[in-house]
Amino acid sequence: MASNSRSRPFVVLVTGCSQGGIGYELCCEFAKLGHIVYATARRLDAMRGLEGIHTLQLDVTDTATIKAAVEVVLAAEEHIDILVNNAGTFCVMPMLEQDLDAARREYDTNVWGPLAVAQAVAPSMMKRRAGTIVNVGSVAGLNAFPWAGVYASSKAALHTWTTSMRAELRPYNVNTVLVGVKSQISPNSRAHFEWKENSMFAPFKDVILRHFDVPPEATPTEEFCQYVVPRILQSPPPREIYYGHQSTTAWMFSLLPAFIKDYVVGKIFVTASVTNGAQ
16 A cells, blocks of 8 residues: 555545546545545546546546646645556457457557556656555456457456566555456447448347446446455555456456367357357
């Protein structure tokens, strides 16, 4: 943690705090526990309702907005105790029909964006020899399922550089935490899904679109944040935090031999679609 003492509130900077998402609820949970929270998003109006929480405009793909937001926080508070890299996007599409420009944008947001924010915040933590950087990943980064390969690979990349950075920051007493969630997509995502005309994967359209659905048994975002935030505040915090519906199952699945994973994934995501009318 940033300090072993709980006599003062911690200064927390969170990215990707649009209403209805994980970042928004993380801010609420940190604030409820008495900490000084700076919520950020690409649009200020996307963070309405965050009472008692500072809001700043920050686009993780725009280094100028990153620099400006970090400077505002440091000028007001003199330090940042906790950075939560939560901003991210989701892409569903067969790999062979994936628009490469869209894939690059996904990587800019999910991989390079969090790194750019960490690069802006970490130097002040390293000078103080105190701080915690939290990267919100996904169980998709552990298992590359069909139809979401770009998203899964972006999260796998995030997981990898998080692990590398943890070792690099250890001599400076700066903690690095990876949070793995079972990804949930907003109901508006379907509106942004563009199906290719005459797609060779048309028989699988229904199963692909189901990647956008949040199952009824999914862990509520508020419950997830109530579990995660106290663990981030531990001194020291855990290196990895996995929580949410089927997150443990997904982690265990990642440890299985490749031939077993291929069989199970094929049965669930591919063969079932063929059986139900793909041929």
